[in-house]
Amino acid sequence: MTEKNTAESANSEEKQRWHLSRRRFLIGAGLAGGGLALGYLFGVPAARLRIAESTDEGGGGFFSQSNEPLAWFEVKPDSSITLYVPKVEMGQGVHTALKQIAVEELGAPWDTVTVMQGTTSLGPQDSSGTQGSTSVSSSFTPLREAAATLREMLRLEAVVQLKTPSGSLLSQGAGFTTTGGKSITFGEIVSNKVDAWEVPEGPAPLKSVSEYETVGQSITRGDIPGKVTGEAVYGYDVKLPGMKFGAVLRPPTIEGQLKSVDATTAEQMPGVVKVVVADDFAGLVANSRIEAWAALNELQAEWDEGKLWQQEELEELVTAGGPGGVTIQKKGNANRALNGGNVVAAEYRTPLMVQTPLEAQAALADVREDGARIWASTQAQSRVQELVSKATGLDQETIEVVPTLLGGGFGRKLGDVAVEAARLSKGSGVPVHLGWNRPEELRHGFFAPLSHHRLQATLDPNGRIQAIKHELGSGDILFAFFSPLLTAVFGADIGVSRGARIEYDVPDVETVIWRRKLPVKTGSWRGLGFLPNVFAVESFMDELANEADIDPLQFRLMNLPGTERGRKMGMVLEAATNGANWGGSLPDGRAQGLACAHDFGTSVAAVAEVSVDEATGKIRVHHITSAMDCGLVINPDGAKAQMEGNAMWGVSATLTEEVRIENGRVALNNFETYPLLTLKEAPTVEAILVNTGGQEPTGVGEPPIGPVGAAIANAVFSLTGQRLRNMPLSLA
Amino acid sequence: MKLNVNGEEKTVKDNPSMPLLWTLRDELGLTGTKFGCGVGICGACTVHVDGQAVRSCITPLATVEGKEIHTIEGLARIDATGSIALHVVQQAFIDEQVPQCGWCMSGQIMTAAAFLEENPTPNSDEIVEALGQNYCRCGCYTRIFTAVEKAARESAVQQPMESAT
Numbered sequence: 001m002t003e004k005n006t007a008e009s010a011n012s013e014e015k016q017r018w019h020l021s022r023r024r025f026l027i028g029a030g031l032a033g034g035g036l037a038l039g040y041l042f043g044v045p046a047a048r049l050r051i052a053e054s055t056d057e058g059g060g061g062f063f064s065q066s067n068e069p070l071a072w073f074e075v076k077p078d079s080s081i082t083l084y085v086p087k088v089e090m091g092q093g094v095h096t097a098l099k100q101i102a103v104e105e106l107g108a109p110w111d112t113v114t115v116m117q118g119t120t121s122l123g124p125q126d127s128s129g130t131q132g133s134t135s136v137s138s139s140f141t142p143l144r145e146a147a148a149t150l151r152e153m154l155r156l157e158a159v160v161q162l163k164t165p166s167g168s169l170l171s172q173g174a175g176f177t178t179t180g181g182k183s184i185t186f187g188e189i190v191s192n193k194v195d196a197w198e199v200p201e202g203p204a205p206l207k208s209v210s211e212y213e214t215v216g217q218s219i220t221r222g223d224i225p226g227k228v229t230g231e232a233v234y235g236y237d238v239k240l241p242g243m244k245f246g247a248v249l250r251p252p253t254i255e256g257q258l259k260s261v262d263a264t265t266a267e268q269m270p271g272v273v274k275v276v277v278a279d280d281f282a283g284l285v286a287n288s289r290i291e292a293w294a295a296l297n298e299l300q301a302e303w304d305e306g307k308l309w310q311q312e313e314l315e316e317l318v319t320a321g322g323p324g325g326v327t328i329q330k331k332g333n334a335n336r337a338l339n340g341g342n343v344v345a346a347e348y349r350t351p352l353m354v355q356t357p358l359e360a361q362a363a364l365a366d367v368r369e370d371g372a373r374i375w376a377s378t379q380a381q382s383r384v385q386e387l388v389s390k391a392t393g394l395d396q397e398t399i400e401v402v403p404t405l406l407g408g409g410f411g412r413k414l415g416d417v418a419v420e421a422a423r424l425s426k427g428s429g430v431p432v433h434l435g436w437n438r439p440e441e442l443r444h445g446f447f448a449p450l451s452h453h454r455l456q457a458t459l460d461p462n463g464r465i466q467a468i469k470h471e472l473g474s475g476d477i478l479f480a481f482f483s484p485l486l487t488a489v490f491g492a493d494i495g496v497s498r499g500a501r502i503e504y505d506v507p508d509v510e511t512v513i514w515r516r517k518l519p520v521k522t523g524s525w526r527g528l529g530f531l532p533n534v535f536a537v538e539s540f541m542d543e544l545a546n547e548a549d550i551d552p553l554q555f556r557l558m559n560l561p562g563t564e565r566g567r568k569m570g571m572v573l574e575a576a577t578n579g580a581n582w583g584g585s586l587p588d589g590r591a592q593g594l595a596c597a598h599d600f601g602t603s604v605a606a607v608a609e610v611s612v613d614e615a616t617g618k619i620r621v622h623h624i625t626s627a628m629d630c631g632l633v634i635n636p637d638g639a640k641a642q643m644e645g646n647a648m649w650g651v652s653a654t655l656t657e658e659v660r661i662e663n664g665r666v667a668l669n670n671f672e673t674y675p676l677l678t679l680k681e682a683p684t685v686e687a688i689l690v691n692t693g694g695q696e697p698t699g700v701g702e703p704p705i706g707p708v709g710a711a712i713a714n715a716v717f718s719l720t721g722q723r724l725r726n727m728p729l730s731l732a
Numbered sequence: 733m734k735l736n737v738n739g740e741e742k743t744v745k746d747n748p749s750m751p752l753l754w755t756l757r758d759e760l761g762l763t764g765t766k767f768g769c770g771v772g773i774c775g776a777c778t779v780h781v782d783g784q785a786v787r788s789c790i791t792p793l794a795t796v797e798g799k800e801i802h803t804i805e806g807l808a809r810i811d812a813t814g815s816i817a818l819h820v821v822q823q824a825f826i827d828e829q830v831p832q833c834g835w836c837m838s839g840q841i842m843t844a845a846a847f848l849e850e851n852p853t854p855n856s857d858e859i860v861e862a863l864g865q866n867y868c869r870c871g872c873y874t875r876i877f878t879a880v881e882k883a884a885r886e887s888a889v890q891q892p893m894e895s896a897t
Contacts, residue, residue: 091831224834227837228804228834229764229805236763358869360767407835644875645870645872670770679877684874
């Protein structure tokens with residue numbers, strides 16, 4: 001057991017060499033022991049590829065695309081098939097879902113196919129990382145095509161080796177039989193191959209949705225058994241012989257800059273191996289974590305604290321308006337339409353929030369003179385490779401980053417801890433494991449930015465929205481990671497804008513974003529801007545429904561457009577409200593609220609059932625009914641698990657989560673200052689999958705979070721008549 | 733110091749104030765016990781000491797010397813045929829497909845196992861109370877509840893059979 005979590009060599013001596021065929025397939029060369037490797041270049045829109053290529057020179061590789069294959073199969077002589085994937089498993093079940101897609105077209109028995117986590121040296125490279133609810137949707141078609149092509153290549157070769165007419169070949173598990181009684185396995189086919197493999201001219205036939213046997217089944221997840229026995233290995237768990245433990249000095253303030261460090265006392269502390277100070281970085285390496293953390297308190301540092309920001313100043317800073325707004329949606333002339341008349345207006349705010357995955361950031365770095373190996377709990381192994389290269393001066397090609405299982409990601413695990421571990425390893429000459437502790441995780445990462453929303457609209461006498469304007473001020477989300485060139489190309493932060501557009505059918509509509517530079521680090525948080533925006537927009541829809549004196553469900557249905565998207569949103573609204581018995585009787589003291597939204601091709605709706613404690617004013621969410629149309633569902637139980645998790649995230653954020661800045665400091669310590677939802681406050685969740693005919697999968701990991709906040713606020717309004725416009729919601 | 737961990741005697745570095753969590757993880761390599769907060773709030777580090785669920789991140793070694801410590805790695809049993817028999821709670825967590833990221837799950841399972849030992853026939857409120865001190869950031873709460881309820885039901889079925897043999 002103790003050896004299980006020893007980091008093993010990732011067998012990176014020989015990087016796979018690829019021969020590019022027609023139709024963007026790549027056939028691997030140099031596979032040890034015979035066998036066949038087949039990769040596929042995923043379709044990348046040409047414009048995005050060009051952008052990525054031009055920005056990569058400026059060091060903006062994250063979220064760009066590479067020219068390496070994004071999935072590859074290896075067929076071994078024992079007939080086993082390994083599918084290497086770059087996407088990391090952080091509990092979303094992605095490895096199981098991708099295997100389902102592959103097995104569907106391969107036709108191989110489930111147990112003969114193994115999904116392997118790729119590293120930056122082994123398996124496909126994917127500079128986009130694992131983020132944005134895109135792992136399955138972006139992989140679906142290319143993975144199917146690659147699997148079907150591989151199968152077709154094996155079939156054609158079987159025909160040759162068995163010297164049999166093509167029509168006489170029948171599938172038989174991991175191989176083929178003939179009507180004449182001959183048989184051959186995948187392993188025999190690849191072992192007996194003498195000349196070079198070639199990709200067939202035409203596209204391999206793909207199964208239709210009605211023929212699917214594996215896709216669409218709630219197959220149990222492969223990562224779960226190890227997670228209930230304690231055997232699963234995460235970034236915090238990896239170890240190497242001779243490994244020491246690191247700790248890094250943190251600034252006292254959000255703008256703090258290190259001026260000087262006196263290491264004299266810290267160096268004398270028990271267990272300390274080395275104090276590493278370089279430029280703006282100070283940390284140390286010790287024999288145990290406890291010794292490292294204890295010695296850190298003895299590092300005498302002088303800081304330039306910077307401006308001592310207060311919460312109110314940040315809220316002022318983020319307020320929408322003034323010059324610099326970027327219009328991201330415009331139809332008709334909302335300004336003119338909203339000038340006079342009976343304008344309904346409201347403003348909403350959402351706070352800084354922190355991802356705080358339960359496994360804090362962790363990485364193990366072994367930096368040598370000629371290269372480095374990094375094991376990291378990260379969503380972005382290519383970015384880690386790039387950042388470690390910059391921090392150590394090593395060439396990127398000499399650095400292998402091995403992603404481990406992640407104890408939660410939620411947009412947070414983009415690699416900073418691996419860079420710190422690498423600096424400590426380089427400075428001390430030994431492998432160093434660095435794991436953040438909870439106060440570091442709560443104070444020193446990056447946060448969902450504050451946002452401010454100003455909404456205005458007019459209604460016609462029948463309750464149809466005539467004009468609407470959404471003005472949004474926010475700190476950076478994805479722009480925090482983009483190069484200046486890329487931010488110029490996009491104009492407005494595509495993370496901030498998620499859910500900001502008005503999805504309803506309105507003659508005059510405009511959405512404007514103001515980018516506000518905040519003094520505190522901000523970035524990705526589950527769903528990026530989706531929860532904040534939908535909280536604002538869908539709370540406002542309820543205010544409009546109330547103004548029009550129309551039931552919130554009817555109001556939405558009558559204002560949705562007659563487009564495909566409008567139809568899908570209507571379907572999920574109806575599914576959620578039917579499931580929740582909308583308008584039916586409820587226990588005394590309870591009320592329902594609803595909201596809907598659209599994100600990453602997925603339509604979502606939620607109904608929240610709430611009560612309020614009369615003595616304390618505390619809001620309790622009893623039940624969430626969540627409905628989602630994510631197109632073709634790969635694994636229904638896995639999709640429902642994501643819906644349940646998103647419901648809990650939404651409730652937790654809407655009721656309690658808030659990071660405040662006081663005297664230039666993040667006013668958090670440990671979980672007592674940032675309590676998360678527990679089973680005691682958790683609602684029950686009904687997850688309803690609606691497929692209105694999609695033939696391909698769309699995003700699942702984040703969209704269901706969107707409507708939860710507004711559904712709760714709308715329910716509170718229905719119950720109490722009080723409209724709460726600031727998250728977290730408080731009746732006090 | 734000597735510790736009794738999962739039925740085996742282990743010699744560990746003599747450091748009475750060291751939290752049990754870090755000795756288990758970093759010295760004995762039992763990394764199934766997870767670090768979450770270090771202050772006893774989240775429950776990710778829950779282990780059994782003499783059958784009681786305790787938070788190992790705030791449990792100094794001095795207080796567990798001579799006691800029986802069990803971690804998640806020691807929860808399953810080897811059955812008569814020599815194969816691994818998962819604890820009824822572990823099996824229920826698989827059956828209900830509870831874990832997402834899984835980081836909190838050792839703590840959830842150890843908490844539930846100790847709780848069901850003490851209260852084999854809990855009602856819903858008692859399950860919520862017992863598991864209500866463990867964080868799950870992925871939000872697997874509905875399934876945690878269902879799995880513990882199922883484990884309680886199944887151990888209630890198993891126990892009369894065991895006592896009969």
